[in-house]
Amino acid sequence: MRRFIHWRRFVQGGVGIGIYVLVGRFNINLLWVILFGSLFGIVLGKVFCRWMCPLGFIMETLMGSGDKAKAQSSMYMYFKVGCPIAWIGGLLNKVSLLRVKLDPSRCTHCGVCESACYISEFNETHGLHRPGLVNASTHYSCSRCLACVESCPTGALSVGTAFPANVAREVTERGA
Numbered sequence: 001m002r003r004f005i006h007w008r009r010f011v012q013g014g015v016g017i018g019i020y021v022l023v024g025r026f027n028i029n030l031l032w033v034i035l036f037g038s039l040f041g042i043v044l045g046k047v048f049c050r051w052m053c054p055l056g057f058i059m060e061t062l063m064g065s066g067d068k069a070k071a072q073s074s075m076y077m078y079f080k081v082g083c084p085i086a087w088i089g090g091l092l093n094k095v096s097l098l099r100v101k102l103d104p105s106r107c108t109h110c111g112v113c114e115s116a117c118y119i120s121e122f123n124e125t126h127g128l129h130r131p132g133l134v135n136a137s138t139h140y141s142c143s144r145c146l147a148c149v150e151s152c153p154t155g156a157l158s159v160g161t162a163f164p165a166n167v168a169r170e171v172t173e174r175g176a
Contacts, residue, residue, distance in 0.1 A: 005150040008051060009060075016054030037085035045096035046089030050143040055083065072118035090140040099162040100137035100148060102129055106156035116151035128157060 022028040037048040049056045063074040113128045114120035119136040120127050127133035128148050136142055149157045 005146045008145065009057075012051050012053070012057045012060075015052040016057040019052065020054045034084055038088040041085070041089035041092040041096065043096060044098040045093040045137070045144055046086060046140075046142060047098065047144040048089055049086050050145040053083075053085070056143075072121050086143075089143075093140060093142055094138050097161045098137075098144060099135065099160055100128060100146070101158050101160040101162075103156045103158065106154045108154055108156075110153065113148040113152045113157055116147040120148075 019033060023030055023033060037052070040048050040052075050060070063071050107129050109129055111129070114130075114136075117128060117136050119139045119142050123136075123139060123141075125134055126136040126139050128136050136148070137144065146159060149159060
């Protein structure tokens with residue numbers, strides 16, 4: 001999975017171009033794209049923005065050309081405001097099936113994952129490895145870029161599923 005995350009930008013660009021062609025060339029109604037992105041959000045949360053959206057690809061390219069701190073701040077703010085798909089996906093992050101999961105036995109609490117995560121960077125109540133914090137992948141602004149999983153040197157973070165019935169237990173176990 002970590003190797004696949006490394007190719008996220010290529011996936012986002014390819015799918016984004018495909019969506020652009022469907023809408024522009026084949027006159028697919030934009031409402032179908034919004035419906036598809038929203039339905040996708042039920043299962044995966046706000047994954048559409050960072051893995052498929054043509055505008056997200058353009059925005060990320062433009063915002064990522066500066067220093068890392070400015071880029072992370074821009075991403076945090078952009079994915080809060082974004083578009084209707086981002087709004088719906090953000091709301092569904094708390095109940096979607098896709099989550100970033102921690103294996104405490106492998107975690108060394110080095111903090112590399114939280115430096116890579118723009119949610120942890122700008123929201124002190126959310127984190128990935130520290131006890132008592134809410135899982136950053138459930139935050140409204142998390143776009144499931146999975147930079148946290150890719151950056152974890154010990155492989156303690158992974159992508160997994162959490163069924164809505166287990167979400168309350170997950171939050172309680174983390175101490176939030």
